[in-house]
Amino acid sequence: MSYTVNTLRNMTRSCEMMRDRVKAVVFKPDERKVLNITFGPTAAAELVGRTPEALAKAEKEGRLAPPKQLNNGRRYYTLEDLTHIRKALNIHPGKLAHENAVVVAVQNFKGGVGKSTITKHFADFLALNGYSVLVIDCDPQASTTTMFDIQPEALIDEEETLGNFLSPRSTFDDFRKAIRETAWPTIKIVPSSLGLQDAEWDLTATLTEGGQAVREGLQRLRIGIDSIINDFDVVLLDPPPAMGFLGLNVMAAATGMLIPVPARQLDYLSTIHFMDTIAENIEILEDHGTPVDYGFIRVVCSAYTPSKPGEADMWKMMKATYANFLLNQPILASEEIKNATQAFRSIYESKPSAAHATYQRCRDNLNAVFGEVLNEIHEQWPSKSISRRSSDTAGSVAA
Incomplete structure (x- = not known):
């Protein structure tokens, strides 16, 4: 193997090792990226196009599951919760089924x-x-x-x-x-x-x-x-x-x-x-x-x-x-x-x-x-x- 090829391959291996070390720090303890995004009642309501009061009412009526709570009592929603809310309240921000992307x-x-x-x-x-x-x-x-x-x-x-x-x-x-x-x-x-x-x-x-x-x-x-x-x-x-x-x-x-x-x-x-x-x-x-x-x-x-x-x-x-x-x-x-x-x-x-x-x-x-x-x-x-x-x-x- 020539000096040039050997040098480039060694550099590639070093870069790959460093990349893996960086990703291990960024995504630890999981090997793959995991979303850790939560939303308070106001932010969640804004994203689904409703008011916090409307979500609270739907939760009280049993149409929506109550939000999760931290130990301090703070209520929050996950990204998956927003998907469930849109489905339960028939909120469709996108196109109709027959329309093209x-x-x-x-x-x-x-x-x-x-x-x-x-x-x-x-x-x-x-x-x-x-x-x-x-x-x-x-x-x-x-x-x-x-x-x-x-x-x-x-x-x-x-x-x-x-x-x-x-x-x-x-x-x-x-x-x-x-x-x-x-x-x-x-x-x-x-x-x-x-x-x-x-x-x-x-x-x-x-x-x-x-x-x-x-x-x-x-x-x-x-x-x-x-x-x-x-x-x-x-x-x-x-x-x-x-x-x-x-x-x-x-x-x-x-x-x-x-x-x-x-x-x-x-x-x-x-x-x-x-x-x-x-x-x-x-x-x-x-x-x-x-x-x-x-x-x-x-x-x-x-x-x-x-x-x-x-x-x-x-x-x-x-x-x-x-x-x-x-x-x-x-x-x-x-x-x-x-x-x-x-x-x-x-x-x-x-x-x-x-x-x-x-x-x-x-x-x-x-x-x-x-x-x-x-x-x-x-x-x-x-x-x-x-x-x-x-x-x-x-x-x-x-x-």
């Missing part, structure tokens, strides 16, 4: 813009608010997979993976087999694996076959998602940072796009190229019989520090440039997010790392941002769309 790609080619962090936090936000979520990690770097406590290298010998499903060497077998459980009861994930890069090469090879082979290669992820499209409210795609066949599969499968752009000049300029490339590749998809029509495209300013003059100026420029396509709320840079992700968590799974007020500001900011995206998602479902109901009302009045 909204498939959102969190997309930008540039690294360091927060794609995986946003995907993880958005998934947790949706789950907290009662939505059923499938996360599909399409990035061979597997950052989102790792944050959901799945080790990509553990899937190397697995046959039921996204990489195997996407490979043109396989048949269109059951996509469900690649779906894994997470610590969140209403979040499932199709993790990234080491074989995903092989699938990219296999898909690229279909170019030599042309015609139907290329068309199937571009649509494999869409076909897989179509097989489970009614089972979830939202499907979140974390794409690779480059536009190869994997990226084209993501674009073909998505029905909405969220584009993270930090308020920095280089990121702003690179996004110009990104959007032009996206448009060109959509034309390529359509030329190969794969029509693409997104219900919404929104830009979110990520990791924003308003106290920095340069970023404040860029925020103004972004508002002037993107206008109605830019979310009203930027994602503020926060040590809380950084500390949480270093512990393989979102802030929705974490306790405050500093002052509680700082943690709450960060959480409130994310809630506001994701609330805007959730409104866009609702507009894709006829049963939830405010604009469609308004239009129907106007039509009835006009009639």
Whole structure:
């Protein structure tokens, strides 16, 4: 074995050992992440869309089980309790059973813009608010997979993976087999694996076959998602940072796009190229019989520090440039997010790392941002769309 190979393998082993030591500290005494999230009566009521008094009344009437209590008498609810409450009170925040999930790609080619962090936090936000979520990690770097406590290298010998499903060497077998459980009861994930890069090469090879082979290669992820499209409210795609066949599969499968752009000049300029490339590749998809029509495209300013003059100026420029396509709320840079992700968590799974007020500001900011995206998602479902109901009302009045 050469010096270079031996050195790289030794470094890999050292990194794996340190990673396991870090996870042992973070998740102890369990090997896997366990959610330890509880809610007081006010927070629980807000999440299910009722008042604390309404929950107390339902409990008194026997429609709900009483909340758990600590030794000091404090009442609390778990994440599972919220699910039971919604079911018992017939609260359905998501779509109707026959409606399709909204498939959102969190997309930008540039690294360091927060794609995986946003995907993880958005998934947790949706789950907290009662939505059923499938996360599909399409990035061979597997950052989102790792944050959901799945080790990509553990899937190397697995046959039921996204990489195997996407490979043109396989048949269109059951996509469900690649779906894994997470610590969140209403979040499932199709993790990234080491074989995903092989699938990219296999898909690229279909170019030599042309015609139907290329068309199937571009649509494999869409076909897989179509097989489970009614089972979830939202499907979140974390794409690779480059536009190869994997990226084209993501674009073909998505029905909405969220584009993270930090308020920095280089990121702003690179996004110009990104959007032009996206448009060109959509034309390529359509030329190969794969029509693409997104219900919404929104830009979110990520990791924003308003106290920095340069970023404040860029925020103004972004508002002037993107206008109605830019979310009203930027994602503020926060040590809380950084500390949480270093512990393989979102802030929705974490306790405050500093002052509680700082943690709450960060959480409130994310809630506001994701609330805007959730409104866009609702507009894709006829049963939830405010604009469609308004239009129907106007039509009835006009009639």
